[in-house]
Amino acid sequence: MTTLDDPGRLLAVWEAAAAAPPAARGPVLLHAAGLLPDLDAALDLPVGTVAALAARLSVDSFGDPVDAVLTCGCGEVLDVALPLDPVAGLPAGDAGAVAGGTLRVRAPTARDLLAAGRSGDPLGTLLARCVRDADGRPVAPGELTADQRRAVDTAAEELAGAAAVVLRTRCPGCGDGVVATLDVAELLWERVVRRAPAVLAEVAALAAAYGWAEADILALPAGRRRVYLALATGRAA
Incomplete structure (x- = not known):
C-alpha cells in the first residue's frame, strides 16, 4: 500500500505537484508518490482512473472522510464530510461505441486536457482527440449531428467514473439543493498542501x-x- 505517511515522500509530492499545471496535477501527484512509476504513462491514463487512484491515496494517507466547504447561492457556508473510499472503487471505462456503433468515444486523459487548455476551442479539441468514426479516423466536431453530440456526451459521462462524481446536499439555511463537482485530485492536493x-x-x-x-x-x-x-x-x- 502506497501512502504519504513518510514525510520525505510527502515533501517530494508537494514540490513536484506545485510546479504542475492543474490539468496534470493528478498524474504528477500519483507519480511523485510512487504509485505510478512512469509519468508519461500516467498522463495517458483515463481521468477516471487517475481520480480513483487519487481517492485511494487520499484515504490511505490522510483518512476518510475528507472535510470540505461548499457555499450555497444564498451565501450559507456548508461544512460537508465527503467519503472518498467509495469513490476509490468506482470503475473507469476506457472507450465505448455510441450512435449506433458509428462512433467510438474514449475517456479523456490529462494529456488531452492539457491540449484542450492550450487551444482556443477546448471542447472542439477534446472531441477531435477523443472521438473516432467507425474506421478509427478522427471526427471533425462540426460534422457531428445533434444526436451524435448527445450520444458522445452521454458516453463521456459514463466513461469518466470517479472523475465525474457529483456531490448533492441541501442548504440548511434556505433549503435549496447544492450541487458541486468533486475534483478528487484537487482534494488530495489540498490535503498535501495543508500537511507540507x-x-x-x-x-x-x-x-x-x-x-x-x-x-x-x-x-x-x-x-x-x-x-x-x-x-x-x-x-x-
Missing part, C-alpha cells in the same frame, strides 16, 4: 535546535521525531 508546511516547520525547528540535516530529520521514525521536537520546543510529546 507542518512538516517543514518540524524540520526547521529540529535543524535549529540540533543542527541536523533535513535528510537526517526526515529519516527519523515519526515517534522519535515527535519526542525530539517536544524537547526542542519545551512542549510535552
Whole structure:
C-alpha cells in the first residue's frame, strides 16, 4: 500500500505537484508518490482512473472522510464530510461505441486536457482527440449531428467514473439543493498542501535546535521525531 505517511515522500509530492499545471496535477501527484512509476504513462491514463487512484491515496494517507466547504447561492457556508473510499472503487471505462456503433468515444486523459487548455476551442479539441468514426479516423466536431453530440456526451459521462462524481446536499439555511463537482485530485492536493508546511516547520525547528540535516530529520521514525521536537520546543510529546 502506497501512502504519504513518510514525510520525505510527502515533501517530494508537494514540490513536484506545485510546479504542475492543474490539468496534470493528478498524474504528477500519483507519480511523485510512487504509485505510478512512469509519468508519461500516467498522463495517458483515463481521468477516471487517475481520480480513483487519487481517492485511494487520499484515504490511505490522510483518512476518510475528507472535510470540505461548499457555499450555497444564498451565501450559507456548508461544512460537508465527503467519503472518498467509495469513490476509490468506482470503475473507469476506457472507450465505448455510441450512435449506433458509428462512433467510438474514449475517456479523456490529462494529456488531452492539457491540449484542450492550450487551444482556443477546448471542447472542439477534446472531441477531435477523443472521438473516432467507425474506421478509427478522427471526427471533425462540426460534422457531428445533434444526436451524435448527445450520444458522445452521454458516453463521456459514463466513461469518466470517479472523475465525474457529483456531490448533492441541501442548504440548511434556505433549503435549496447544492450541487458541486468533486475534483478528487484537487482534494488530495489540498490535503498535501495543508500537511507540507507542518512538516517543514518540524524540520526547521529540529535543524535549529540540533543542527541536523533535513535528510537526517526526515529519516527519523515519526515517534522519535515527535519526542525530539517536544524537547526542542519545551512542549510535552
